[in-house]
Amino acid sequence: xxxxxxxxKPGYYNDVVRHFRPGSxxxxxxxxxxxxxxxxxxxxxxxxxxxxVDKAKEQGIDVRLADLEEELPVGDREFDGVVLxxxxxxxxxxxxxxxxxxxxxxxxxxxxxSSPDAQRWSWNDYTHRRPWTRISMRRLFADQxxxxxxxxxxxxxxxxxxxxxxxxxxxxxxxxxxATWLPGWRxxxxxxxxxxxx
Numbered sequence: 593x594x595x596x597x598x599x600x601k602p603g604y605y606n607d608v609v610r611h612f613r614p615g616s617x618x619x620x621x622x623x624x625x626x627x628x629x630x631x632x633x634x635x636x637x638x639x640x641x642x643x644x645v646d647k648a649k650e651q652g653i654d655v656r657l658a659d660l661e662e663e664l665p666v667g668d669r670e671f672d673g674v675v676l677x678x679x680x681x682x683x684x685x686x687x688x689x690x691x692x693x694x695x696x697x698x699x700x701x702x703x704x705x706s707s708p709d710a711q712r713w714s715w716n717d718y719t720h721r722r723p724w725t726r727i728s729m730r731r732l733f734a735d736q737x738x739x740x741x742x743x744x745x746x747x748x749x750x751x752x753x754x755x756x757x758x759x760x761x762x763x764x765x766x767x768x769x770x771a772t773w774l775p776g777w778r779x780x781x782x783x784x785x786x787x788x789x790x
Contacts, residue, residue: 603757
């Protein structure tokens with residue numbers, strides 16, 4: 593199983609989708625299987641693997657090849673929302689990417705990002721370059737001019753996606769949400785932030 597197959601549509605997909613209005617123009621950075629395109633027809637995905645781009649194009653999905661450490665191949669103020677799911681931990685320079693997200697968002701547009709918390713398990717993925725804390729995630733976005741709405745934890749304990757997928761809401765249930773605050777619980781840090789209107 594390849595890396596992207598591990599990052600296919602999660603059972604808790606509404607924990608991401610709910611942050612954006614239906615009909616939003618969405619940029620999915622590090623899109624993997626481009627599963628978000630199911631929910632947002634006005635969708636552009638970016639990925640750094642040619643095989644991912646080719647597979648998406650075969651399915652009629654707008655996914656473009658991009659080096660996420662460079663300027664993104666999209667226009668200024670083009671998107672209502674940006675998703676950075678499991679991306680920032682892979683980068684040498686996450687500040688540059690967050691600046692780029694600010695550039696491509698419309699005023700009032702939102703960004704959702706999630707990355708592994710600073711725990712030992714996050715280093716089991718050899719492509720990870722850094723873990724995150726709620727404080728570091730908040731500072732990263734605030735320092736690049738974003739209005740931070742929420743910073744919290746999400747469960748990535750094995751089985752979280754399966755349990756969530758069995759529920760009608762397709763979100764992590766309250767016990768899994770509460771458990772993320774326990775020491776040692778396997779979790780991601782997630783943030784919701786907006787580009788100010790002015």
